[in-house]
Amino acid sequence: MSGALLTDLYQLTMAHAYFELGMHESAVFELFVRRLPGQRNFLIAAGLEPALGYLEGLRFTPEELSYLDGLGLFSARFLEHLAGLRFSGTVHALAEGTPCFAGEPLLRVTAPLLEAQLIESRLLNIVHFQTLIASKAARCVLVAGGRRLIDFGMRRAHEADAALWAARAAYLAGFDATATLEAARRFGIPASGTMAHSYIEAHDSEEQAFRHFVEVSRSPTTLLLDTYDTQRAARRVASLVQRLRAQGLAERVSAVRIDSGDLARESGAVRAVLDAHDCPAVRIVLSGGLDEYRIAQLLEERSPVDAFGVGTALDASTDAPVLDMAYKLQHYAGRPRRKRSAGKETWPGAKQVYRERDAGGVALRDALVLAEECAPGEPLLREVMRAGRTLGPAPALAAVREHCRSAVAELPDSLRTLGAAPPYAVVLSEGVRGLAAAAPRD
Amino acid sequence: MSGALLTDLYQLTMAHAYFELGMHESAVFELFVRRLPGQRNFLIAAGLEPALGYLEGLRFTPEELSYLDGLGLFSARFLEHLAGLRFSGTVHALAEGTPCFAGEPLLRVTAPLLEAQLIESRLLNIVHFQTLIASKAARCVLVAGGRRLIDFGMRRAHEADAALWAARAAYLAGFDATATLEAARRFGIPASGTMAHSYIEAHDSEEQAFRHFVEVSRSPTTLLLDTYDTQRAARRVASLVQRLRAQGLAERVSAVRIDSGDLARESGAVRAVLDAHDCPAVRIVLSGGLDEYRIAQLLEERSPVDAFGVGTALDASTDAPVLDMAYKLQHYAGRPRRKRSAGKETWPGAKQVYRERDAGGVALRDALVLAEECAPGEPLLREVMRAGRTLGPAPALAAVREHCRSAVAELPDSLRTLGAAPPYAVVLSEGVRGLAAAAPRD
Numbered sequence: 001m002s003g004a005l006l007t008d009l010y011q012l013t014m015a016h017a018y019f020e021l022g023m024h025e026s027a028v029f030e031l032f033v034r035r036l037p038g039q040r041n042f043l044i045a046a047g048l049e050p051a052l053g054y055l056e057g058l059r060f061t062p063e064e065l066s067y068l069d070g071l072g073l074f075s076a077r078f079l080e081h082l083a084g085l086r087f088s089g090t091v092h093a094l095a096e097g098t099p100c101f102a103g104e105p106l107l108r109v110t111a112p113l114l115e116a117q118l119i120e121s122r123l124l125n126i127v128h129f130q131t132l133i134a135s136k137a138a139r140c141v142l143v144a145g146g147r148r149l150i151d152f153g154m155r156r157a158h159e160a161d162a163a164l165w166a167a168r169a170a171y172l173a174g175f176d177a178t179a180t181l182e183a184a185r186r187f188g189i190p191a192s193g194t195m196a197h198s199y200i201e202a203h204d205s206e207e208q209a210f211r212h213f214v215e216v217s218r219s220p221t222t223l224l225l226d227t228y229d230t231q232r233a234a235r236r237v238a239s240l241v242q243r244l245r246a247q248g249l250a251e252r253v254s255a256v257r258i259d260s261g262d263l264a265r266e267s268g269a270v271r272a273v274l275d276a277h278d279c280p281a282v283r284i285v286l287s288g289g290l291d292e293y294r295i296a297q298l299l300e301e302r303s304p305v306d307a308f309g310v311g312t313a314l315d316a317s318t319d320a321p322v323l324d325m326a327y328k329l330q331h332y333a334g335r336p337r338r339k340r341s342a343g344k345e346t347w348p349g350a351k352q353v354y355r356e357r358d359a360g361g362v363a364l365r366d367a368l369v370l371a372e373e374c375a376p377g378e379p380l381l382r383e384v385m386r387a388g389r390t391l392g393p394a395p396a397l398a399a400v401r402e403h404c405r406s407a408v409a410e411l412p413d414s415l416r417t418l419g420a421a422p423p424y425a426v427v428l429s430e431g432v433r434g435l436a437a438a439a440p441r442d
Numbered sequence: 443m444s445g446a447l448l449t450d451l452y453q454l455t456m457a458h459a460y461f462e463l464g465m466h467e468s469a470v471f472e473l474f475v476r477r478l479p480g481q482r483n484f485l486i487a488a489g490l491e492p493a494l495g496y497l498e499g500l501r502f503t504p505e506e507l508s509y510l511d512g513l514g515l516f517s518a519r520f521l522e523h524l525a526g527l528r529f530s531g532t533v534h535a536l537a538e539g540t541p542c543f544a545g546e547p548l549l550r551v552t553a554p555l556l557e558a559q560l561i562e563s564r565l566l567n568i569v570h571f572q573t574l575i576a577s578k579a580a581r582c583v584l585v586a587g588g589r590r591l592i593d594f595g596m597r598r599a600h601e602a603d604a605a606l607w608a609a610r611a612a613y614l615a616g617f618d619a620t621a622t623l624e625a626a627r628r629f630g631i632p633a634s635g636t637m638a639h640s641y642i643e644a645h646d647s648e649e650q651a652f653r654h655f656v657e658v659s660r661s662p663t664t665l666l667l668d669t670y671d672t673q674r675a676a677r678r679v680a681s682l683v684q685r686l687r688a689q690g691l692a693e694r695v696s697a698v699r700i701d702s703g704d705l706a707r708e709s710g711a712v713r714a715v716l717d718a719h720d721c722p723a724v725r726i727v728l729s730g731g732l733d734e735y736r737i738a739q740l741l742e743e744r745s746p747v748d749a750f751g752v753g754t755a756l757d758a759s760t761d762a763p764v765l766d767m768a769y770k771l772q773h774y775a776g777r778p779r780r781k782r783s784a785g786k787e788t789w790p791g792a793k794q795v796y797r798e799r800d801a802g803g804v805a806l807r808d809a810l811v812l813a814e815e816c817a818p819g820e821p822l823l824r825e826v827m828r829a830g831r832t833l834g835p836a837p838a839l840a841a842v843r844e845h846c847r848s849a850v851a852e853l854p855d856s857l858r859t860l861g862a863a864p865p866y867a868v869v870l871s872e873g874v875r876g877l878a879a880a881a882p883r884d
Contacts, residue, residue, distance in 0.1 A: 003602070003624075005623040005624035005627055006596070006602050006605070006606075006622070006623075006624050007596075007622075007623055007624075008594070008596055008597070008621040008622060008623070008635050009621050009622075009623050009626070009633045009634060009635035009636075010621065010635035010636050010637055011638075013635065013636050013637065013659070014636075014637055014638060014640070014641045016658065016659075017637075017641065017654065017655050017658050017659070018644070020658035021654050021658060023644060029640070064627075067623075067627045068623075071633065072660060072661060073659075073660055073661055074660070075660070113644055117638075117640060117641075120597075120638075120640075121596050121597050121622075122602075124597035124598070125596055125597055125598075125599060125601060125602060125605060126601070128597065129599075129600050129601045132600075152450070154448075154449075154450055154563050154567055155450075155562070155563050155570065155767075155769075156566070156567075156570055156764045156765075156767070157567060157571075157600070158571050158574075158599070158600035158601070158603075158604035158608075158758070159567060159568070159571045159600070159601075159603035159604045159607050160445070160448050160564075160567060160603050161600075161601035161603040161604065162600035162601045162603065162604055163448070163567060164448075179450040179451050180448070180449075180450060180451075180563075181447040181448075181449055181450070181451050181454065181509075181510075182445075182447035182448050182449075184451070185447055185506075185509045191451045191513065192451060193450050193451035193452035193455065194451075194452050194455050194456075195452055195455065195456055195459075196452055196453075196456060196559075196562075197771075197781045197783065198456070198471070198559060198562075198770065198779075198781075199456045199459065199559075201771050201779040201780065201781060201882075202460070202465060202469065202771060202774045202775075202779065204777075205882075212459065212463050213459050216458065216459050216462035216463060217455070217458075217459070217515075218514060218515055218516070218517070219514065219515055226783045226784075227781060227782065227783060228782050228783075229782075259783065260783040260784050260785060260786050261783070261784040261785075312764050316600070316763045316764045317763075318763050318764055321758045321760050321763035322598045322754050322758045322760055323598075325597075325598070327597075328639075328640065329639075329640035329643050329644060332643070332644045333644075335646075337640075337643040337644065339639045339640075339643060339669060340669065340670050340671075341639065341668045341669060341701065341702035342668075342702050342703040343702060343703075344702050440643075440646060440647075
């Protein structure tokens with residue numbers, strides 16, 4: 001599969017019509033979020049690199065064309081056109097890892113109408129998901145106070161691609177590691193994880209399970225405490241570490257994990273056991289239904305936690321599992337275009353976003369202006385693809401992660417909290433308003 | 443990528459330990475949902491066919507082994523073992539499309555411990571997602587009263603795999619078509635869709651856009667009404683159909699779609715316009731933020747609707763975006779095994795589900811029993827894989843869909859509603875309770 005049929009049928013019926021009607025002039029589409037979920041004060045743009053990879057690689061295989069032919073919907077000359085089709089357009093985009101707000105284009109695509117239309121479904125499918133997860137992950141990072149964050153979400157991610165791209169999105173937003181091996185391999189993310197309850201249960205005694213694991217492991221281990229009785233397990237770990245210390249092997253146990261129960265109380269009790277047995281270097285990892293709210297609560301309750309495993313809530317963004325993201329025609333054949341459907345009106349024209357900062361570098365407001373207008377501050381959309389080719393190599397994921405870290409740090413304090421903040425100001429220019437009035441109504 | 447690294451790292455560190463410790467005896471794991479979401483009275487088991495495909499195809503490529511070697515966590519002889527590893531176990535499972543309830547195994551895996559452990563993450567990742575979506579789709583089918591249901595969700599599905607498998611899961615639960623072309627092609631699902639607002643906007647007039655589309659389309663069209671003014675658009679469609687009728691081409695417009703506004707009122711007004719212009723054959727498709735609750739409400743408001751496009755709410759199961767699904771060790775080396783973590787205790791032993799029906803064929807209750815026990819009714823778990831090979835071809839998707847339809851029809855009326863019903867009875871056998879008492883506590 002080339003991925004060219006990863007699209008909604010109507011993109012092809014429209015493309016067919018454009019082709020037959022000779023509508024080949026240049027179109028501008030923008031991809032943006034109409035409204036932020038109530039639980040998000042900002043979003044983190046993500047997914048650009050794979051989106052550009054999709055555009056560069058777009059082509060129809062003979063098998064795919066034969067499937068389309070079999071539908072009986074398309075003319076032979078249209079299918080011939082598709083056989084030679086390559087994406088030839090220009091893309092301006094926010095850098096991955098950039099905080100963004102309602103109405104701001106994450107991508108602006110300028111291309112012949114047929115091409116710009118055809119890519120809608122898959123562009124949204126890619127950028128929506130990674131932006132969703134990066135935005136969720138950024139909230140965990142905000143509250144974790146520098147403690148280690150690990151993606152544990154593969155099993156409840158929405159199938160394989162979601163697990164892989166969620167790991168990438170979380171990492172670029174500041175997570176430290178993932179448990180998903182294929183994601184670690186593919187994206188160069190540190191891999192993390194050691195044992196599940198079944199490992200303990202498969203042994204006839206927990207003490208033996210711990211000891212065996214340390215004996216055969218070739219790196220420092222994290223032992224799981226809550227299969228039967230968490231505090232008793234902590235005492236067993238402490239004894240084991242003391243025996244290992246006598247052999248000069250104390251560092252073989254680097255951490256313990258607690259996955260159920262009252263995590264603040266259990267972690268406090270476990271910390272006390274470990275400290276009482278002179279094991280201050282053994283860290284505590286918490287997991288089990290965690291999200292940014294639970295993390296904030298645990299830290300408020302002074303849980304002595306060193307790392308968090310965040311799974312389901314991250315990979316499925318459970319509190320806001322979708323964004324109201326759209327990809328809309330803003331300009332075609334030299335004229336602004338505007339959708340006027342109730343509650344879904346768009347602002348026409350090819351646009352740019354300027355972010356204005358105060359003397360201390362804190363973001364003050366954004367201006368949403370026509371591409372040819374200017375505004376104070378830094379223009380955020382950069383040309384990343386021209387004539388269907390990416391301009392230069394994609395930034396390394398580590399660089400994206402650092403960009404995200406510094407860009408989030410520049411946001412006003414009011415936005416960098418879990419609670420709903422007054423919305424950040426995104427000011428629409430006179431140029432955009434004027435164009436909206438001029439767009440065809442019919 | 444073979445998919446073998448689509449797993450959590452800890453599955454491999456545990457497998458390594460089992461290998462080094464010589465823990466090769468037979469294990470039984472079961473995959474089940476701990477608790478149903480509040481908004482689900484039943485689930486629809488789905489994902490078995492791709493899950494078995496994963497098990498049959500499981501192997502590590504040289505590149506994957508080389509990546510694992512580079513992690514420095516595994517012995518050379520363990521990596522050699524992985525190089526030759528094939529899944530050799532037995533699987534019992536609910537047929538896809540079967541309604542199921544909390545605690546009931548959807549799959550029971552019997553295999554050497556290392557193999558049964560290794561597959562946990564990906565099995566859950568596959569079966570969780572499709573069960574999630576089939577369960578959501580079944581609710582739409584319950585309330586749509588036989589009207590056509592179309593999957594529109596690709597753009598907000600969680601990346602590509604989710605879009606494809608959601609289309610399959612929705613179809614097996616009774617949806618009629620999908621807009622996602624690759625899913626239509628791969629699974630043989632009818633494809634559906636014609637135009638978006640951008641098509642209308644790219645024309646200088648809506649009337650011209652409609653006329654052009656009908657002229658170039660090679661099959662009956664669905665024209666989109668709500669780009670500017672829905673009722674005016676309906677009058678334009680009616681005029682167009684009347685002109686087409688004069689040419690004997692009235693059937694070129696088969697439907698109209700409304701995607702925004704007060705859908706009940708708009709559809710009523712559009713129906714009136716169409717009927718007043720002698721277009722009773724033109725059907726009405728509704729879309730835009732639909733889910734089972736909105737569908738039920740529209741029908742209660744007597745919207746004259748013929749078909750529903752359901753997108754975001756279906757493909758991301760937005761009201762319940764995850765299931766509390768787990769895969770747990772129930773038996774190893776001849777002994778029952780049981781997790782006792784707070785709130786997450788498991789019932790040990792290899793189990794079977796019997797569904798008892800009344801004289802009219804309505805499901806009365808399920809019994810959750812040990813595999814060697816008997817109970818009244820029909821045993822639902824069947825052996826589907828032995829020694830790593832599937833037993834016979836998978837049922838055709840159409841047959842799964844028919845099985846689902848008839849099995850849902852057998853559920854008590856109380857469950858076949860959107861509101862929360864008293865839970866269906868799943869009775870635990872004495873055998874299971876006895877085994878739980880006998881499972882090791884330590």
